[in-house]
Amino acid sequence: MSLGQQLAPHLPFLRRYGRALTGSQAQGDRYVRATLEAIVAAPDQFPRDVDPRLGLYRTFQAIWNSANFDEVESNEPAEEQEAVARARLSRMTPLSRQALLLTAMEGFTPEDAAYLIEVEPSEVDSLVAEALAEIEKQTRARVLIIEDEPIIAMDIESIVRDLGHEVTGVAVTRDEAVALAMEDRPGLVLADIQLADDSSGIDAVKDILAEFNVPVIFITAFPERLLTGERPEPTFLITKPFQRSTVKAAISQALFFDETTVPA
Numbered sequence: 682m683s684l685g686q687q688l689a690p691h692l693p694f695l696r697r698y699g700r701a702l703t704g705s706q707a708q709g710d711r712y713v714r715a716t717l718e719a720i721v722a723a724p725d726q727f728p729r730d731v732d733p734r735l736g737l738y739r740t741f742q743a744i745w746n747s748a749n750f751d752e753v754e755s756n757e758p759a760e761e762q763e764a765v766a767r768a769r770l771s772r773m774t775p776l777s778r779q780a781l782l783l784t785a786m787e788g789f790t791p792e793d794a795a796y797l798i799e800v801e802p803s804e805v806d807s808l809v810a811e812a813l814a815e816i817e818k819q820t821r822a823r824v825l826i827i828e829d830e831p832i833i834a835m836d837i838e839s840i841v842r843d844l845g846h847e848v849t850g851v852a853v854t855r856d857e858a859v860a861l862a863m864e865d866r867p868g869l870v871l872a873d874i875q876l877a878d879d880s881s882g883i884d885a886v887k888d889i890l891a892e893f894n895v896p897v898i899f900i901t902a903f904p905e906r907l908l909t910g911e912r913p914e915p916t917f918l919i920t921k922p923f924q925r926s927t928v929k930a931a932i933s934q935a936l937f938f939d940e941t942t943v944p945a
Contacts, residue, residue: 684724687733692717693904694787695741697918701782702745704938715748716741735793738783742797776800777815780808785930786919813933820936822846822868825861827885828900829853829877833921837871837900840928855880855888862889869935871928874901896935900928 692713699709720727720740728736776798783794784805791805800808824841826848828834834851841848849865852858854876862870870889872882886897898917917931 684720684727684733688720688737691734691737695737698738698782698787699741701786701917701934702779712741712744712748715744719744731796735789735796738787738789738797742779742799774808774811777808777812780805781812781930782934784809785924785926786934788927813929816933816937817844820933820939822936822939823849823865824869824871824932825849825858825865825867826851827853827858827870827872827876827882829873829875833873833900836925837928840925841871841932844929844932846932852885853877855882855885858882858885859888862895863892866893867895868939869932870895870897871932872897872899874899874903896939898928898931898935 695716696710696713699712700706701709703709703712716737720737728739731739779798780794780800783789783797784791789797792802794805795802824846826834826837826841828837828851834853838848838851846869849867850861852861855878858872858876870886872886874882876882876885882899882901886899889895890897896917898919900919900921900923902921904918904920917935919927919931
């Protein structure tokens with residue numbers, strides 16, 4: 682199997698990581714594109730002593746540490762979301778956010794995350810704790826949950842409340858989700874794709890976003906329906922079955938980039 686074939690299955694998830702790290706799909710994709718260009722230009726330098734996915738992320742990290750696309754694109758006006766992110770990023774060490782995303786969202790072990798960000802494995806847990814503490818200090822929100830499976834909805838609601846956020850409601854259909862959002866505007870939406878009456882969580886989110894902007898996290902057993910590369914993709918996508926730590930990390934990150942969240 683060629684190197685390209687080995688790396689292809691991991692690219693949608695690297696793009697997810699890039700978007701979460703930068704707060705911008707376009708910005709994240711620039712880093713992913715630069716990563717692939719570096720691999721094509723110097724395939725002999727690709728790490729061969731580790732798993733291909735680990736080598737791919739290690740190459741991305743090297744590009745992230747050496748490139749500065751903000752300077753390259755400084756003549757372009759920053760989106761409001763990116764401006765919020767930059768202000769909050771200035772209050773957090775980059776390593777702590779990377780450690781959080783790599784472990785809680787991308788599923789790397791602390792040892793692998795340590796390899797990727799070039800720190801001692803013993804440092805990763807403290808970096809993750811530091812990131813979560815700083816994000817939670819900066820953000821509070823009211824959350825709408827769109828989920829038709831009662832046990833999963835209860836679990837998500839528990840996670841949201843544990844983080845100090847308020848739940849505005851739990852919807853099980855597209856129409857109910859839109860009605861709840863219009864009645865009590867949320868600051869964050871957590872949405873499944875397949876809903877109780879065979880309606881679509883994707884359509885529910887589109888209807889809500891047509892009325893007002895709000896960060897969205899999709900939690901689904903069907904990630905391939907969203908990670909297509911053919912249309913704007915969600916920055917935050919969690920695959921079922923999920924770990925509670927993954928949901929917590931995604932919520933914290935999504936709110937980190939939203940101007941409506943309230944500093945604690």
